[in-house]
Amino acid sequence: MTEFDLPCYLAERRAAVDRALEGALPAEDVAPATVHRAMRYSVLAGGKRLRPILVIAGAEAVGGSRERVMPTACALECLHTYSLIHDDLPAMDDDDFRRGRPTSHKVFGEAVAILAGDGLLTLAFRLIADNGALLPDPRVLREVIAEIAEAAGTLGMVGGQVVDIESEGKRISAETLEYIHAHKTAALIRASLVSGARLAGGSPAALDAVRMAGGHLGLAFQIVDDILDVEGSLAELGKTAGSDRRKQKATYPDHHGLEASRVRAKTLIEEAKAALAPLGPAADPIRALADFVLERRS
Amino acid sequence: MTEFDLPCYLAERRAAVDRALEGALPAEDVAPATVHRAMRYSVLAGGKRLRPILVIAGAEAVGGSRERVMPTACALECLHTYSLIHDDLPAMDDDDFRRGRPTSHKVFGEAVAILAGDGLLTLAFRLIADNGALLPDPRVLREVIAEIAEAAGTLGMVGGQVVDIESEGKRISAETLEYIHAHKTAALIRASLVSGARLAGGSPAALDAVRMAGGHLGLAFQIVDDILDVEGSLAELGKTAGSDRRKQKATYPDHHGLEASRVRAKTLIEEAKAALAPLGPAADPIRALADFVLERRS
Numbered sequence: 199m200t201e202f203d204l205p206c207y208l209a210e211r212r213a214a215v216d217r218a219l220e221g222a223l224p225a226e227d228v229a230p231a232t233v234h235r236a237m238r239y240s241v242l243a244g245g246k247r248l249r250p251i252l253v254i255a256g257a258e259a260v261g262g263s264r265e266r267v268m269p270t271a272c273a274l275e276c277l278h279t280y281s282l283i284h285d286d287l288p289a290m291d292d293d294d295f296r297r298g299r300p301t302s303h304k305v306f307g308e309a310v311a312i313l314a315g316d317g318l319l320t321l322a323f324r325l326i327a328d329n330g331a332l333l334p335d336p337r338v339l340r341e342v343i344a345e346i347a348e349a350a351g352t353l354g355m356v357g358g359q360v361v362d363i364e365s366e367g368k369r370i371s372a373e374t375l376e377y378i379h380a381h382k383t384a385a386l387i388r389a390s391l392v393s394g395a396r397l398a399g400g401s402p403a404a405l406d407a408v409r410m411a412g413g414h415l416g417l418a419f420q421i422v423d424d425i426l427d428v429e430g431s432l433a434e435l436g437k438t439a440g441s442d443r444r445k446q447k448a449t450y451p452d453h454h455g456l457e458a459s460r461v462r463a464k465t466l467i468e469e470a471k472a473a474l475a476p477l478g479p480a481a482d483p484i485r486a487l488a489d490f491v492l493e494r495r496s
Numbered sequence: 497m498t499e500f501d502l503p504c505y506l507a508e509r510r511a512a513v514d515r516a517l518e519g520a521l522p523a524e525d526v527a528p529a530t531v532h533r534a535m536r537y538s539v540l541a542g543g544k545r546l547r548p549i550l551v552i553a554g555a556e557a558v559g560g561s562r563e564r565v566m567p568t569a570c571a572l573e574c575l576h577t578y579s580l581i582h583d584d585l586p587a588m589d590d591d592d593f594r595r596g597r598p599t600s601h602k603v604f605g606e607a608v609a610i611l612a613g614d615g616l617l618t619l620a621f622r623l624i625a626d627n628g629a630l631l632p633d634p635r636v637l638r639e640v641i642a643e644i645a646e647a648a649g650t651l652g653m654v655g656g657q658v659v660d661i662e663s664e665g666k667r668i669s670a671e672t673l674e675y676i677h678a679h680k681t682a683a684l685i686r687a688s689l690v691s692g693a694r695l696a697g698g699s700p701a702a703l704d705a706v707r708m709a710g711g712h713l714g715l716a717f718q719i720v721d722d723i724l725d726v727e728g729s730l731a732e733l734g735k736t737a738g739s740d741r742r743k744q745k746a747t748y749p750d751h752h753g754l755e756a757s758r759v760r761a762k763t764l765i766e767e768a769k770a771a772l773a774p775l776g777p778a779a780d781p782i783r784a785l786a787d788f789v790l791e792r793r794s
Contacts, residue, residue: 224650224651228651229655229659230650230655230658230659230662232658232662233650233654233655233658234650237650280614284610284611284614287610289605289606289607289610290607290610307587308587309587309588309661310658310661312582312585312587312588312610313582313650313654313657313658313661315614316578316582316613316614316617316654317649317650317654317655319614319617319618320617320645320648320649320650320654321645321649321650323621323641323645324641324642324645324646324649326641327637327638327641327642327645328638328642330635330637330638330641331638336634336635336637336638337628337634339625339628339634339637339638340625340626340628340629340634340637341625343621343622343624343625343628343641344622344625344626347618347619347621347622347625348622350618351615351618351619351622352522352528352531352532352535352611352615352618352619353522353526356531356611356614356615356618357527357528357531357615359611360528360530360531360608360611361527361528363607363608363611364528364530
């Protein structure tokens with residue numbers, strides 16, 4: 199991947215996503231202002247924009263352009279951010295800091311934080327619907343919404359969070375931990391890649407390739423997150439370090455040890471790249487993103 | 497409306513909606529079981545099914561059939577139920593009873609109640625997407641999702657709830673109360689009627705007619721709710737009576753008096769019926785539903 203300038207690619211795509219998000223979110227002076235301030239506070243707090251960039255990279259991998267998928271890219275960031283706001287609530291993970299700043303309910307109160315999450319979740323589907331206007335084949339919209347709703351709902355992300363919450367303070371099996379990671383994190387990452395490819399008119403074979411790659415990449419992302427949580431420090435992560443440990447949440451290294459966790463993440467990234475082989479050089483951005491997921495330090 | 501047998505119509509449509517909801521919600525043994533139990537507990541607790549029946553009546557008013565709109569009818573009930581679950585949370589209205597039964601967070605805990613709401617909100621859009629498969633013109637799906645997402649989001653229902661929460665214990669103007677009612681309640685009721693008519697291929701003129709009627713009907717519904725809250729008793733309403741008063745929530749009768757509130761509700765229902773005139777006898781079910789909204793005792 200030495201040919202591909204990932205830092206430049208990421209910076210450029212991230213800036214485009216940030217501009218689009220700025221426009222996709224209601225302005226702070228639109229009534230009711232409180233909830234729009236809360237939504238913007240959390241979404242525009244920075245972050246890697248991994249999911250929107252995966253939507254774009256998924257489209258590019260099948261010859262599509264980022265303009266055609268930008269509303270859905272923004273939708274995936276809204277979905278991710280809503281899940282963070284709700285996960286951080288006192289009734290859930292009870293986190294005071296996120297991305298180095300006080301969490302939504304610390305700033306706006308619990309009621310507005312819940313409603314800001316609800317607002318972002320609802321806005322996400324509005325944005326995907328808007329993306330429908332850019333599609334040559336309007337039937338694709340139905341498949342994309344079904345894919346994203348399934349990945350975000352109780353058979354995906356929400357389901358993973360339910361089992362995560364229920365497992366707190368308990369000894370859980372390696373299978374349950376894998377279930378949590380695959381649902382809470384990997385499902386939406388996979389859906390990002392698949393939606394981008396689908397919106398750009400990817401063939402069934404191309405969709406299968408990015409679906410496989412996205413699942414591996416998503417699971418690797420969460421394993422690396424667990425490793426960073428164990429190793430990390432407040433300064434490095436911008437959130438209370440070792441917070442999963444404090445809350446007695448099982449991590450991948452707890453079950454398998456740090457070294458085996460690193461090996462598993464590396465293997466998953468190799469499998470993700472192998473799945474991408476049929477897509478040729480067009481999938482280079484996804485391959486570079488896969489390396490980034492493995493090597494990131496925060 | 498003496499010709500139209502509303503009790504029979506309601507019972508028949510309600511039974512069809514209940515059967516469809518039973519199939520639309522994941523079964524209790526689908527993992528993670530807790531959240532699916534919670535979703536079913538709240539959705540299948542009974543209720544008038546007003547919103548789904550309005551979706552069906554909206555379709556019938558432009559010559560459509562209920563089979564074609566049933567997934568969206570179920571989606572509207574999921575959206576309504578999610579909003580009730582989140583509204584009842586301790587951080588929001590802090591209600592212990594709903595429809596005569598303990599609220600979701602009292603039975604399943606706050607975390608699962610929040611996630612059950614998130615799951616229902618997400619499932620709603622999945623169901624609308626599924627409805628897309630029944631449409632001759634797939635572009636209609638985009639318009640329906642945009643309409644419903646707008647009505648449910650921060651410019652609609654969520655926005656109304658934000659202002660409602662912010663207004664608690666404060667003296668608010670009649671305009672603010674009207675804003676809360678129009679957004680928190682009327683927006684989704686209007687969207688129910690419009691979505692049904694849109695999915696069934698209603699003309700722009702027909703959509704304008706049901707949109708106007710739906711707005712009036714939705715506002716009347718909330719004013720009647722306020723009147724019942726003031727008059728009601730625990731036995732009659734199945735929830736703690738006068739609960740809006742206890743929480744120092746402003747009601748329509750507070751601002752305008754009981755008699756003027758009754759007159760306003762009646763006028764709105766007349767305006768709703770006037771708006772339906774161009775649709776002829778096909779809109780008789782909506783007209784009967786409008787009378788029902790005015791005359792209901794619970």
